[in-house]
Amino acid sequence: MNKVLMATFGSSGDINPFLALGKSLKDRGAGVVCIINPADEEKFAEVGLETRHFGEAVEIPEILARRPQYVSLRGGELVLREIFIPRAGELLEETEKLIEELDPSVIVSHPLSFGSIWAAKRNSVSSVAVHFAPTSFFTRSNCSIYSVPKRILLRGLHTVMIRAANRWFRNVCRENNIRWHRDFFRDTLLKDDLVVALWDPVFRASQPDDPPNSVICGFPHPVISETLPPELDEFLDGGDLPVVFSLGSTAVHVSGKIYSRAVEVCRKLGRRGVLICGKNIPENLPETVLPVSYAPFHAVFPRCEAVVHHGGIGTCAESLRAGRPSVVIPFGHDQFDNAARLVKLGAGRKVCRQFATVRAIAGSLNRLLDSDAVRKTETLREEIAARGDGAARVADEILRL
Numbered sequence: 001m002n003k004v005l006m007a008t009f010g011s012s013g014d015i016n017p018f019l020a021l022g023k024s025l026k027d028r029g030a031g032v033v034c035i036i037n038p039a040d041e042e043k044f045a046e047v048g049l050e051t052r053h054f055g056e057a058v059e060i061p062e063i064l065a066r067r068p069q070y071v072s073l074r075g076g077e078l079v080l081r082e083i084f085i086p087r088a089g090e091l092l093e094e095t096e097k098l099i100e101e102l103d104p105s106v107i108v109s110h111p112l113s114f115g116s117i118w119a120a121k122r123n124s125v126s127s128v129a130v131h132f133a134p135t136s137f138f139t140r141s142n143c144s145i146y147s148v149p150k151r152i153l154l155r156g157l158h159t160v161m162i163r164a165a166n167r168w169f170r171n172v173c174r175e176n177n178i179r180w181h182r183d184f185f186r187d188t189l190l191k192d193d194l195v196v197a198l199w200d201p202v203f204r205a206s207q208p209d210d211p212p213n214s215v216i217c218g219f220p221h222p223v224i225s226e227t228l229p230p231e232l233d234e235f236l237d238g239g240d241l242p243v244v245f246s247l248g249s250t251a252v253h254v255s256g257k258i259y260s261r262a263v264e265v266c267r268k269l270g271r272r273g274v275l276i277c278g279k280n281i282p283e284n285l286p287e288t289v290l291p292v293s294y295a296p297f298h299a300v301f302p303r304c305e306a307v308v309h310h311g312g313i314g315t316c317a318e319s320l321r322a323g324r325p326s327v328v329i330p331f332g333h334d335q336f337d338n339a340a341r342l343v344k345l346g347a348g349r350k351v352c353r354q355f356a357t358v359r360a361i362a363g364s365l366n367r368l369l370d371s372d373a374v375r376k377t378e379t380l381r382e383e384i385a386a387r388g389d390g391a392a393r394v395a396d397e398i399l400r401l
Contacts, residue, residue, distance in 0.1 A: 002399055005104040005125075007035040007091060007116035009084070011060050012249035013314045014110055015040055017132060017198050020220040020391035021108070022049045028395055033102060035094055035116060047223050054094040054115075055087055064253040071254045075332035081168055084112040089176050091115025099123050106401055111136055111189045114169075118178055118188070126401045127192040130394065133313040133334035134204040134341070137197070137214075138186060141207035190214075193401060196394045199313065200320070200384050203341055215397060218390030219317040226296040232274065235290045241305040242272035242290075243365065246297070251310040251331040252278045258329065262308065263289050264358040269366060274304065298322070306369060308361065311335030311350075316342060323381030325373035327364045329356045346376040 004025050008018040015036075022032050026049065033050045038057040045051070063083075064070060070079055092115030095107065099119060107120040108128040120127035131137065169188075173180040181187075190211035197204075197216040206216055228236070236242070245262040247255050259275050260282040266273035266289050275282070275291040285291065297315060301307060301322035309315045311328040316338050319326045326348035328339035342348030349364040 002030040002106070003102055003104040004030050004032050004106050004108060004398065005035065005095065005098055005102065005116070006032060006108045007095060007113040008110040009037050009058075009087070009091075009113060010110065013132065013312050015043060016222065016224075016314060017130065017220045017391065018108075018110070019043060019047050019049070020223045020389070021130065021394055023047045023223045024389070024391045024395035025398065028399060030395075030399065033098065033104075035091065035098065035113075043224065046225075052094065052098060055090045058083075060250065061253055064250060068254040070332075071251050072332045079333075080112070084114065085168055085172055088114040088118070088172050092119050092176055092178075095119035096123065099125060106193075106398055108398060114172075114188055117192070118176070120192075122178075126194075128194040128196065128398055128401070129189060129192045131189075131195065131197050132199070133338060134197075134199060135334040135337045136189065137207075137210060138190070139207050139209045141209050194397060196397060198390050198394065199317070200387065200390070202345065202380055202383055203316070203320070217393040217397065218387045219321060219384065220391035220394075221321075221389040222296065222298045222318075223391075224296075226299065228295055228299050229292055232290060232292050232295055232300065235272075235274070236300070236303045239272055239288075241303065242274050243306050243308060244274045244276065244300060244304040245308045246276040246315065247310045247331070248312040248315050250312070252276075252280065254331070255280050258356060259291075261356065261358045261361060265308075265362045265365065268358060268362045271305070274300065276300075306365060308365065311339040311342075313338055320347060320377065320380055321384055323378040325368050325377050327351060327361060327368060329353050329361075345380065346371075346373055347380060348373065 006018055006022055008014055022034055026032050034044055035052050035054055038053040039059050095116040096119045106126040106128055107116055109116040111129050111131050117127055169184050170180055195211045195214040198220055200218045201216050259277045259280050262275055263282050273289040276295050277291050278293055281291045297318035301318050301324050306325050307319045308327045311330040326342055328342060328348055328350050330336045330339045331353060339350040343350055349368050351360050351364050
């Protein structure tokens with residue numbers, strides 16, 4: 001039996017792909033053990049995956065309440081410096097203990113699970129890095145599909161960030177007897193025995209300067225068995241297709257006035273709406289707008305007319321798999337690039353967060369639904385569906401190592 005050790009950490013967007021991948025590996029007869037944040041235990045138990053914990057439990061909503069800057073233009077830098085790098089030593093220690101105990105044939109890591117990547121390389125175990133969004137490949141070809149001036153700027157920002165990240169790693173490398181060098185950050189992320197991309201080729205195709213041993217496998221299919229809340233199921237059946245407003249599992253905690261403006265957008269356009277809004281329930285809701293704290297995207301998106309969201313890669317994937325156009329209001333991280341890619345595909349429009357007024361959101365939504373985007377997204381849905389489950393392909397690639 002192949003023994004696979006997996007390590008991940010972060011929000012639902014970081015966890016859900018590993019749930020799908022772990023289940024695909026287990027279904028193929030592999031023995032799978034997942035090193036996780038203790039706060040995520042329930043999710044992994046639900047799909048029958050064995051777990052080991054590292055560090056203290058970290059509750060993402062509590063972190064965002066203290067540091068809303070994590071979901072911003074500077075969010076990538078802050079998350080790297082304040083969350084992932086400080087936990088690298090703990091993860092390295094736990095992974096090396098499990099290597100000795102389990103003798104795994106391969107270690108599969110979130111690209112920012114640095115400790116497990118280092119442990120694999122230091123102990124000569126095959127290493128697989130799983131990337132979720134195109135920005136993490138740091139390529140010069142198709143690094144973004146913004147306009148040329150913005151693309152040049154982005155390349156410069158990538159260079160500055162990589163150089164800064166290399167410096168941030170010096171202390172943790174010294175403390176854990178890891179050899180540091182000038183291109184340490186990029187090599188940690190992108191020089192593995194297998195580098196997999198969990199996005200569809202229509203979203204971003206292979207490029208000449210992609211990392212060695214990389215393969216684009218497609219969007220993963222959700223594996224947690226979830227049903228819609230009864231009141232939402234009844235609402236979706238009770239009239240015209242609504243517009244769904246969602247800010248994912250992180251931006252929802254720093255939503256500002258987005259949800260109250262969503263209500264006004266529905267009033268202005270005369271459309272029904274669903275707000276997937278956590279605890280951010282606006283006041284004075286009309287009967288045509290239903291708030292729910294949570295709903296599984298794969299179940300609700302196919303039953304809506306369009307999605308207004310933050311541009312997280314998981315939300316983008318589910319909107320494309322459902323064949324529904326998007327209005328994207330990016331908050332941070334990879335979301336700006338993801339939004340640009342949806343626009344380029346003809347599957348969405350972007351509204352800058354600082355200009356996300358009722359008028360701007362309503363205007364973008366109206367123009368989107370009056371354009372060719374509805375037909376285009378249906379064509380994309382069929383193309384993506386034909387390629388199947390990305391997690392299943394990743395599992396096959398891993399077991400071929």
